[in-house]
Amino acid sequence: MSWNLFGHEWAAKLLRGHLKSQNVRHAYLFTGLEGVGKRTLALRFAQALDCTSAPEPGEFCGNCRACRLIESESYPDLHIVEAERGTQVVVDQVRQLQRQLALAPYEGRWRIALFPAFDRANIYAANALLKTLEEPPSKVIMLLTARSAESLLPTIVSRCEVIPLRAPPIEKLAQALIEDGIAEERARLLACIAGGCPGTAFRMIKDPTLLEQRTEFLDDLMSLLSGNWAEQCNLIRKRLQANSRNIKKQRSRTIEMLDAWISLWRDVLVEAYAAEVPIGNPDRRDMVHRLASSLAPESVVYVLQRIEHALQDISRNANIQLTLETLMLDIIDVQSF
Ligand SMILES: [Zn+2]
Structure with a gap:
């Protein structure tokens, strides 16, 4: 069976090569944007690692018990350690896994531990995993994914083979x-x-509600930019309360919102520098143009960095309202609408 990936042929080739030459590393880190295919590639690799009827080394059949159970993420030798969106991976999850990794695989050649979005792990969990990476148990392969290598502890990154995935x-x-x-x-x-x-x-x-949600996020951004700080704080409070009283959901929604804002401000940056790359929000050209023509390019960079910073803080459990209010203050400092 082909690895059947959308893009990333070079990465599949590299991983296949490691398998063929029996030179598989203990840990791999797949980095890239959300939705780029990190988890899919990690799961294909897991299939190639434990397939029992591979047509040739480095490939997998897609039909054997291991292939099917890995596909449905229910294989006994595949351990997935992750946090719901808006929450963090905690140290107990890593410790529980470590106890399992100390045992021989149930049925496969390898025990595979998958840590999707490990940039959402808190520092204690990250430090606990570091110990396993430093002294990896035999017959264990660890697969991590994250938005970027910079979002993880450098000591973790240095112990992984990093596979940076770019969007096709x-x-x-x-x-x-x-x-x-x-x-x-x-x-x-x-x-x-x-x-x-x-x-x-x-x-x-x-x-389809995701597209409607994006429209709301971008409309809110425009309202926020045209209001004073008190109005901004009111709107933020209103939105947080209206959408959910569940803090996890609020956090997850805020992360989606900041992602949408980052995508729009990237377009502003593209326009500010007249770069010849396609923009991500072609239906918002007017808004992008207005922002790009009213701000110096370095101010756009600053705003983008502040939003990325806020996103990181909120992913790491910072107070949502406070972080957004501070972000608005930072943006007010540079804007001149
Ligand atoms: Zn198979």
Whole structure:
């Protein structure tokens, strides 16, 4: 069976090569944007590691018990340690896994530990995992994913083979969506918003409310930019209370919101520097143009950094309202609308 990935052929080739030459590392770190295919690639690799009927070294059959159970993420030798969106991986999860990793695999050649979005682990969990990376048990392969290598402890990154995944070209995704039966205009818009990341595009196709939510996030951004600080704080409070009283949901929604804002400000940066790359929000060209023409490029960089910083803080359990209010103060400092 082919690895059947959307892009990332070089990464599949590299991993296949490690298997063929029996030179598999103890730990791999897949980095890249959400929806780019990190988890999918990690699972394909897990299948190739433990397939019992591989047609040739480095490949997997897709049909044996191991392949099928890994695909459905229910294989006894596959341990997935993750946190719900808006929460963090905690040290107990890592410790519990460590006890399991100390035992021989149940049925496979390898025990595989998958840590999706390990940038969402708290510092205690990260330090606990570091110990395992320093002294990896035999017959264990650890697969981590994260937005970027910089979002993890350098000591963790240095013990992993880093596989940086870039989004395939937007046009390639648009074509694939059109071939899948999505109307051309919609396919192009989805591919742009997803920044070429197939997982994100498919998520939006499956759940149309995500697109509506994005519209609300970007409309809110415009309202926030045109209000004074008191008005901004009111709007933030109102939105947080209206959407959910559940703090996990609030956090997860705020992360989605900041992601949408970052994508828009990246477009502003592209326009400010007249860079010739496709923008991610073609339906918001007017807004992008207005912001780009009213701010110096270095101010756009600053705003983008502040939003990214706020996103990181909120992912790490910072108080949501306080972080957003501080972010607004930072933005007020540079804006001149
Ligand atoms: Zn198989």
